[in-house]
Amino acid sequence: MKYLDEYRDPEAARLLLDEIRRVSTRCWTLMEVCGGQTHSLLRHGIAAELEGTVELIHGPGCPVCVTDQEAIDFACQLAQRDDVILASFGDMLRVPGSRGSLLDARTAGARIQIVYSPLDAVQLARKHPEKQVVFFAVGFETTAPATALAVKQAARDQLDNFSLIVSHVRVQPAMESLVQAPDNRVQAFLAAGHVCTVMGYESYESFVEQYRLPVVVTGFEPLDLLEGILACVKQLEANEVRLENRYARTVQAAGNQSAQDLVREIYQICDRAWRGFGVIPEGGLELCLEWRQYDARTRFSEPALPVLGIDECRSFDVMTGHLKPPDCPHFRKSCNPESPLGAPMVSSEGACAAYYRYGMTASH
Amino acid sequence: MKYLDEYRDPEAARLLLDEIRRVSTRCWTLMEVCGGQTHSLLRHGIAAELEGTVELIHGPGCPVCVTDQEAIDFACQLAQRDDVILASFGDMLRVPGSRGSLLDARTAGARIQIVYSPLDAVQLARKHPEKQVVFFAVGFETTAPATALAVKQAARDQLDNFSLIVSHVRVQPAMESLVQAPDNRVQAFLAAGHVCTVMGYESYESFVEQYRLPVVVTGFEPLDLLEGILACVKQLEANEVRLENRYARTVQAAGNQSAQDLVREIYQICDRAWRGFGVIPEGGLELCLEWRQYDARTRFSEPALPVLGIDECRSFDVMTGHLKPPDCPHFRKSCNPESPLGAPMVSSEGACAAYYRYGMTASH
Amino acid sequence: MCLGIPGKVVHWLEREGAFSQAEVEFDGVRRVVHMACVTEAELGDYVVVHAGIAISRIDPIEAKRIFETIAGWGDDEGWRPERLEEPEAPQ
């Protein structure tokens, strides 16, 4: 596939790897923000190749991993109503809330439909006028334009049976909360390429300025990631602190204006609880007042269920680079991909799941 | 089983058969009014045994056979609503309306539950508060107390999800309409034992008087039927015209007062369309005004569907003794038990179904 | 229409009012039957049950009449009314 295959070229990747090893004089600690990048780094073996050269901390950039248990519980609760079809991206289905995952709810009789696009959920609402279709809107700024468009389409078609559980999260506030922690170890960031595609990267100017950390906008294929890492390492070695865009074929400084307009029309910034992190100020998006009738929390008067038990998952420590998954006390004991304690053990972007698979018969 | 087995005693039956043959000097034409009696006469071979001695006309006494197509269509229509569970006696399921039978509707997705008792349908409503349970109340005066009790129980339990399609029919008006026909061939009646159990038989005094025809209240087991037939034949041979009760172990002159009270509390007499007969004045029961909220026709604002096509079934001629089923032009051609044109080809009380089975490989 | 089956009243559950009920036995099985219309039945009495409700109490004297009528009919020593007692057996 054009624009995929060439960025997976093994020979070119090898050259970039060699260059990274060549320029680095010590082992730098970078964080890739986006779970898509984590997935790619692990899948293509880049993290392993760079062991000892670059330590990669798998950041909080997997919306699946940071979605609050309360939201999952609420989604399960609605899904179990006879009059509701819950639509969701496939990613969310295995993530445990405090009362089990959506997959568990489905096993217990809830009607849950996997969709590829939020617009497909609108189509589902059109097809089932007798049901309420609730779309579980998770995702970063990248995904918000699609869910915003879905709301607009539902409004155009005057569908009164479509609503959202909005759990969109914003990346930059999470990055700020990370670097403000006294024990922050991150020395440079690979910024999430597709978030920047929508939002641009101008907002990182002040971030770079304030925290004195290199930020490199980075894509998702092996060459993209290697180029981003190389750029970080070069800055660090040169003791520079700059904002760079290494995903220029897709990302522009101002981002995608139409997409931002769409998001601003439908959503407003709000504080949001991130799983593992607690409430992050301005860490999420919620529906604007004038679109609030599309909010499932407004539409359904379900009593809010208390979140059960404690979230024992140590994902916060993993995502901040203070704990390697195998050092988590639950790892491979009470936490495994078949019955995960936390999201990182579930999704293919989760660090724990990857380490679990590695570790199964590994010696190291 | 006590009160069943002894009335099926073959030796006693043989004695009664012999006696009937002995006393009759010519072939008399009797009508058994009740379909239950028809079933028993055919099942136990009594009709065949008496060939040439007594001609039995299988009367209109099968509520399944006389239920109007419109009522069946309406039941099918309600059954197909997502919010409705239609409850019915098993007997009605195969009877074709003008758009197919309830069984066809079920094959096409309608939710239909067979119940043994109308009270079980109330139980169903209790169990499914999210659904409307509609009971298809067919039957003679015998069955009306049970459906009346169901309405009372629903009222006691304040169920607002239980209603009836009331298609109860009354026997005596149909008998009057039969004998008033200029070509009436019936010379005596076996009155329906269980209808009389509820209603008594005093009301037949005037009938016997007016039409000068013997009426003998008769039960359902072989000895009951033979005793009733013998009583008719004896009257006819003696040129007498009397009302007799030959089902005295169960039937009293005034009937069952509590049952009549129950029926009168809930229902009132109305004109009703009988399939094959047209509208019979006072031929049915409907809910009294104060119970009308339990009428499915009041509760559901479904537009009445026109009855499709013509009812080609010649059941009227069969039930009045003017046509033997094999002489019906549809018999064994377009009408057979697998795709019946009329109810008599469906139910085990239907004359046509019985003749079909006889005729399949028979020589006579 | 009107399948009416005789069963024996074996246990009253509720004997008053419109919703009275009793357990009624039909050969090997019992079922709860609505008794609103036959509240006079005693334990051991047989009632005719139609669609879940009792519509009459069977009169045991009248029940024998037909057998008394035909007693002695037929060839040889004729029909013997003591046959009547047999069906009680399978309890």
Add this chain to the structure above:
Amino acid sequence: MCLGIPGKVVHWLEREGAFSQAEVEFDGVRRVVHMACVTEAELGDYVVVHAGIAISRIDPIEAKRIFETIAGWGDDEGWRPERLEEPEAPQ
């Protein structure tokens, strides 16, 4: 998060307004994609598609930059940028 896959715009279905749509081809298959945010794309352009909507048009010049950067790197005659053209082939 944010799986974004490049696809080629092959047919505009509706190019105006919030609900504009185009057929976009991904290797062997096509799918209708919402184009509200990338109305400037021309036929033949590649767009990045996420969750059913296009979020950007791929800049073909910028796309080559990394290969130009590494051209000549490595042993022997080094990395040859003409490898870039290969992936176009499977149409």
Add this chain to the structure above:
Amino acid sequence: MHDKEQNAFSSWQMNCPVSIPTNADYVTLAHGEGGRLSRKLIQERIVHALSNETLLAMNDAAQLPRVTGALALTTDSFVVSPLFFPGGDIGTLAVYGTINDLAVSGARPLWLTLSLIMEEGLPLVILDRVLQSIAEAAQQTGVKIVAGDTKVVPRGAADGLFINTAGVGELIAPIPSGAATLQEGDELIVSGTIGRHGIAILAVREELGLEPLPSSDCGSLLRPVEILRESMGHQVRCLRDATRGGVAAVMQEWAEASGMTLSIEEQSLPVSPVVRGISELLGLDPLHIANEGTMMIAVKQGAGADAVSFLKSLPETADAQVVGTVKHRGIAAVTIKRTLGAEQPLDDPLGSPLPRIC
């Protein structure tokens, strides 16, 4: 969440002898997807319950020894609802049903396959209980389950659990000559009281409020068939387990195959008081009701009494009776003598028997 399940799966919780703990595990779609969970389910539950080397190999097909005789092959799917009923469950049915088909065909059952189609949400304790029934029935009858399959379908796409078994047997001479060879005078036997299975299922499924709940005849016919064939040899014309459609359906098929009339007497039919009572109450005819451990047998003229006495020596066929004879084709393919002694055509069952009030 648990309340909801209770409702949705009422069909197997009714009369289910298994108590389902609140923290029970359930079958999920993942159990059917061929990955680790699938293998775990198969190894830890199915293979474990059936404790069987061939199954454990989990090959695409079981490798089995040579068989000397000719082969018999049969299959049946079991879709009973509820899954548990007095006298048995879907597991015992699935084993006995296929074994009985082999037995009445003149074969010694050797191997079974076992395919499970499970609805997402089936409690695993229910599955375990069914597997235990299967294991016990297989052991009792000496057959081995050597190949299997599991599928999981989404909630609402199946009714809890469907089971298919296929059976391979070795034909043992003399093979009964078959219904086509029926001759005038042949005697017809039923091996036990009729209608028990169908009535048992109806009573639990329709919640008719009957007590005691009637019990199914679900069981193996292997021993009775063996005894009968060993002792009567060529005298046995044909055998058939009278499952769906009941005794009436078997008679209809045999009448069609032979061109003869099969005639029975109502009064000689063994019917238990419970089946009798319920049949009268609901207006059903036990002749049309399914059996699952009761067969019809045709033997040569004069052999009926002996056959019945052999059968009566076994508890499972203690109620065997000669019920009729084979005649030249008369008024109908299948006839019955009811109360008055006149021969009448017997209805061929037309669809499922519906309880009626007329």
Add this chain to the structure above:
Amino acid sequence: MHDKEQNAFSSWQMNCPVSIPTNADYVTLAHGEGGRLSRKLIQERIVHALSNETLLAMNDAAQLPRVTGALALTTDSFVVSPLFFPGGDIGTLAVYGTINDLAVSGARPLWLTLSLIMEEGLPLVILDRVLQSIAEAAQQTGVKIVAGDTKVVPRGAADGLFINTAGVGELIAPIPSGAATLQEGDELIVSGTIGRHGIAILAVREELGLEPLPSSDCGSLLRPVEILRESMGHQVRCLRDATRGGVAAVMQEWAEASGMTLSIEEQSLPVSPVVRGISELLGLDPLHIANEGTMMIAVKQGAGADAVSFLKSLPETADAQVVGTVKHRGIAAVTIKRTLGAEQPLDDPLGSPLPRIC
């Protein structure tokens, strides 16, 4: 009434090549009750379509000739939704699936059983079409369907139509030695492009709006297996059709059986452009996606190239490739070399692959 049906049965009307007339006949519960309608359905539709004397006898079990060799026995249930999909339907699947299991086990398929579980309301034209597919597939592969069963379950209790087939075959020497005998250096082959069946089903079922709809690889592996075994003999260690769980699941099972590490190279895996495109779009890995006419083969070291060239001579395996090798147990049971050449553990499929956006 008809509109309602269209909705309720959308799963098989989507992409269904059969046009259903307005006055169509449907399967009713009565078709499953063992009476006249059951016999009519079986005789006029099933036996007719499969035109087969053994079936026609409608005995409890098929009587089959003696078999000289040892036997192989297998079974599978097919619950695919929708019933029709580009490249096949549930009928072709049910025949090829079982035949392939026999073939890869080293057997010559002889006989199949066929069990249908039909949902009340299934249009009979749909059933006819599936039976036609079954008949054609059976004829093409030279197997006979000799025993069968039909059940009808109430509306909502099954998803249109489920099919079970069991297969009996005769083992042909030399029987492949099996996964337990895998040795270092053995070569791993896939017989065609992977993931076609699962992607085809996903695309039609989830209404992803993709065009053209990808086609399943559903087909018989009988000829390729024969060619391979005839030409390579003892060089063939083991074969397995890579159905549920895909190639990854087969590798996992073989690794467990042998205690070795099975290692493949991503770049050598044959993947069609369509499967590639859809996999990228939905974040799926073709290694985990089901195939229905594609197998994995292990041959002795050095035999891979020959095996592939034999396979390539047949159209159904024209895309065969050597994709990896067997090694001593290393970092994981199953490993893959991705872009950068480092060997990595390959995930065992955990449940059904879910389309994702991350």
